Amino acid sequence: MLKILEIYIGKMILNVTLIILTILISLSAIVKFIDQIRKVGQGEYSVGGAIFYVFLTIPRDVSIFFPMAMLLGVLIGLALLEYHKELMVIQLLGFSVLQIVYAVIKITMLMVLLIMIVNEYISPLCDQKARIYRSYMIYNRSSSPTIFSIQKNGLWIKDSNNFIFIERILGKNLLSGVNIYYIGPTGKLKFIYASMASFFKEDWTLFQVKEIDFREENQVNIKHFQNSTWKTHLTPNKLHLLALGPDSLSFVDLYKYTQYLKKIGQYSNYYEFHMWKKILYPISIIVMILTTLNFLSRYQYLFRSISTRIFIGFSFGMLFYLLEHIIGPLMLLKNISPLLGALTTSILFIIINLCIYYRNFLHHHF
Template sequence: MRRLDRYVGKTVLVSILLVLVVIVGLDGIAAFIDEAEDVSATYTFGQVALYVLLTLPGSCYEFIPFAALIGCMLGLGQLATSSELVVMRAAGVSIGRLTWLAMKPTLMIAVLGFALGEFMAPRTDQMAETQRALAQNPGQSYSGRHGVWNREGNTFFHFNAVETHGVVHGITLLQMDERQQMQSSLRARQATYEGSYWVMEDVVKTNFSSWQNTLEEHATLRWDTGITPELLSLVIVEPGQLPLADLYRYSRYLQQQGLESEDYQLALWRKLFQPFAVGALVLVAISFIFGPLREGTMGFRIFAGVIVGIVFRTSQDLLGPASMVFGFPPVYAALGPIILCLVAGTLLLMRAR
C-alpha cells in the first residue's frame, strides 16, 4: 500500500508542478512583452527582465489553485486512461482512499504556496514595484506613472517609490480644509525618514488663499506625520500580495482614518482561506475523474479544468465587489465559492460510489 500511496501521490504532484511551470512561464512571457512597451533609456530590457523575475513568486502563489485543479485532473486522468484506476478499484482500494492519496500532495502544495505568499512574494513584489518606479522616474522627477495615492486626515499624498531603507521618491502633498477646499500643494523630489518625522528635499510649496497664491521653495523641509516607511510600502502593491499581518494592520489603519478597508479585509480572508480553496478545487477535479470525465480525453479534461477555474475565479471577483455594494461581510464573499466547490465535489463523489 505504501508503494501505491507514493505512486499516486508522485503522479499527481508532478502533474501539478508541470502545470504550474507552464502557467507561470506563459504569464511571465506575457508580462515581459507588456513591460517591454515601456523600455526607455532608463528602463532597459535588463530591468524589465528583473521586474518580471521578481514578480514570479507572486504569480506562483496566485496560480497555485488553478494549477492544482488542472494538474490533479491530468494526473488522475492519466491513471484512468491507462486503466490503472480500474485495477486499483478492483484490488479493493476505495474511492475515499484514492481521494485522500490525491489530496495529500495537493495539500502539501497548498501549504507551501501559503508560505510563499506570506513570506517571499510580498517582499519580491515590493522590490519589483520599487525598482520599476525608480528606473522609469529618475531622481529628478516629481511625478510618476506607477505611483499611488493615499490619505491621512485632510492630507492627500502621492509618491512614486518607497525604498526599504526609508527613502521615498517623488512626493506630492495636497492639504485640504474641513470643506475639502485646497489650502496648499507641495512637491518634493524625495524624503528620508528620521525615526519620527520625514525630511523632504528640493521642496516647492504653493499656498492658496482667497486673494492670492504664494510660492515657497525649500532645500529641505520637515514633515511631521504618523506615516512610516513600513506603512507606505503596503500601498505600492495590490492587497492580495500582502502578508496577513500587514493586511490586518493596514485595514485597521484605514478604519481609524475613516476610509474604506473592504478591499484589504477581502484580501485577508482570501489569503487565509486559500489552502481550503485548493482543497475544494482538487475535490472537484477528483469527482470529475471518478464521474463525468472518467472516459474523457486529456484535452477535454484540460478544457473542463480551465472552465471550472474560470468560473471559480469569476465568482470570487463578482462576490468581492458585491460584498461592498450590498454590505455583507467580506468573509462570506471569500467562503462562498469554496463552499460551493466542496458541496459540488462531495455530491459528485457520492454519485460515483
C-alpha cells in the first residue's frame, strides 16, 4: 500500500513538473527565436536555420529551468493533493509527513539523475552543434561545416609567457589570424603574426609568418617565414573548450581543462567553480526544496492559501538562484576556494532549515 501511495505522489509531482518545464522552455524558445530572426539573411542563415538553432538549445534550457520547475512541481503537486483532500486521506492511511517528504525526495532524485545525464552528454553536444551550425551558415557556407566564428572581437588566451589572440577558428585543427605576444624574462617583447595555423600530431605549423623582435635595445628585427613550428600547450581540444565557455561543457571537459590550466600555472578557479556546481547540482535542488517545504509546513497557519504557498515557494527558488549567481562569483573575486563558493548557498539554506527546526523545538518545549 505504501509503495502505491509513493508512486501516486511521485506521479502527481512528475506530471506537474513536466508541464511547468514545458511552459518555461517554450517561452524561452520563443524569445530565442525572436532574437535569432535579427540574424536571418546574414549569409545563408534562414528562418528554418533559426528554428533548428533554437531546437538544439533546448537541452541546455532543460537544465537551466529544471530547478525552478521541480520546486514549483512539488509545491503545486502537493497543493493539488491537499485541495482534493487526497493528502488527508493518504495520512489517514498511515502515511506520515516524513514518508510524504521521502516520496518527494525519491521522485526529485530520479529526475535530477536524468537531468544530470542530459547535462553531461546531451546538452554540451547540442550546444556546440548549435553554435557551429549558426556560424557556419552565417560566415562561410561554402566551406567545411566545422567552421565557426568565436566572437566579433576574437579570442584572447594566455599560455605560459605567451599572450595569444586568435581571430577565427576555421576547423578543429585550423586557425586564421594568429597573433602571439611573447614577453621574455627580461621584459623584452617578441611579436609573431601568422595568417594561418594548422595542427598536426603534437605541434602547430604557422604559415605566412611575420616575426617582430623588440629584444635588441633601440632596434627592431623583422623576419618573414613561409612556415614555422609553434610549440605550445594549447591543443585543438583545449582551444575548443575555451571558445565554448564553461556553461557549454560537460563535467569531464571542465575537469580536464581545469587540470590543464593548473599545469601551465594559469587561473583555474572560474572553471573549477563551474565544475563543482555541476557536481553539487543534486544537493542544491534537494536543499532548496526541503527548505521551502520545511518553511511552509512550520508556518502553514500563516500561509493557508495555496496561491500564497506557491508564491512563497517561488520566492525561495528565486532567492536560491540569485544567491548562487552572486555569492559564488564574489567569492572567486576574493580568491576563495571554488568548492566553498559552489557550496555556500546550500550551506546558507541548511542553516535556515536548522533555525526553523530550532525555533519549532523551543516553541514546543517552553
